Amino acid sequence: MGDLSRFSLNQATTKRWPTADTIAGCAAAGVSGIGLWRDQVAECGLERTAALVREAGLAVTSLCRGGFFTAEGWREDNLRAIDEAAALGAPVLVLVSGGLPDGSRDVDGARRRVADAIAELVPHARAVGVRLAIEPLHPMFASDRCVIATLGNALDIAEQHPADVVGVAVDTYHLWWDDGVWAQLARAGAGGRIACFQVADWITPLPEGVLLGRGLPGAGCVELRRFREAVDAAGYTGPVEVEVFHEDVWSRPGIEVLQETMRRYVEHVA
Structure with a gap:
């Protein structure tokens, strides 16, 4: 099929595929990595999920x-x-900062609050060996989901801490529009800050629920391979997760979605 050595299926892409089945399906397909979501892990059970992943x-x-x-x-x-x-x-652990506090219009203050909160988490993350990855979301989500809207916003906070404890998550769906992202990727790479790389396409027109507007690779307008080459040039050699939120994708059998995702990854990302 092509080079899938870095491919990882983010569990969001096959949201309705039970966790145990997703793990088994990935193993059977020769996929080496999986990105998990806390709610789905909780449904399966934390200890059981950990055991299934190890066994697979x-x-x-x-x-x-x-x-x-x-x-x-x-x-x-x-x-x-x-x-x-x-x-x-x-x-x-990927971090989505949250939006403005109720009744607030103070975006700068909200970003300072995010920085302060992450600083509180750093000692525990360091102690257990988990790296925090600050994810910027598209600006349309700033009011209610994520006041960290650019890679530069995320790096400004991450750079206050050791790179092995706090990095950034690069998600093509949220960053494709920004003409400054290429310079920020180089900045992130120079500091060893890229902790996670996720790909999804941008579909137009967006559905009514804009959170569900992500497409499988090649379905939209994002230069996915350009992003992959840019993170590679920045020194990132880790997994590439495909993370898609779309009702049409979720409604299909998980194994079918996995096979198409792998094919599209090879065609448009690898």
């Missing part, structure tokens, strides 16, 4: 997600997320 010989490439630092109980939830990543053998 898969590498957990990331755990999604921590963050949402304006939510009540954020600190306890993020400490649990770090421990879950450690238990699963996931080297990276």
Whole structure:
């Protein structure tokens, strides 16, 4: 089929495929990596998921997600997320910062709050060997989901901490529009900050639920191979996760989606 040595299936792409079946399907297809989501891990059970992954010989490439630092109980939830990543053998916990506090218009203040919250998590992450990856989301999500809207925003926070403890998550769906992203990728690479690389395409027109507007590689307008080559040039040699949110994709059998995802990865990313 082509070079799949770095390919990892992010569990979001086959959201309705039960975790145990996803793990077994990946192993049977010769896929070496899987990115897990906390809600789906919880349904399967943390210990059972960890055991299934080990038995299948898969590498957990990331755990999604921590963050949402304006939510009540954020600190306890993020400490649990770090421990879950450690238990699963996931080297990276992806952080989505959360949006503005209720009633606030202070974006700068919200970003300072994110920086302060991550600083609180760093000692525990370092202690258990989990790297925090700050993920910038497209600016349309800034008000309610993620005030970290550019790779530069994420790096400004990450660079306050050792690179082996805090890095960034590069997601093509959220960054493709930014003409400054190429310089920021070089900056991230120079500091050894790229902790996670995720790919998805941008489909137009967006569906009513914009969160579900991600397409499989080649379905939209993103220069996916250009991104992969740029992160490679920046020194990143790790897994490449395909992470897609789309109702049409979720409605199909998981094994069918996995096979198409692998094919499209080879055609448009590798």
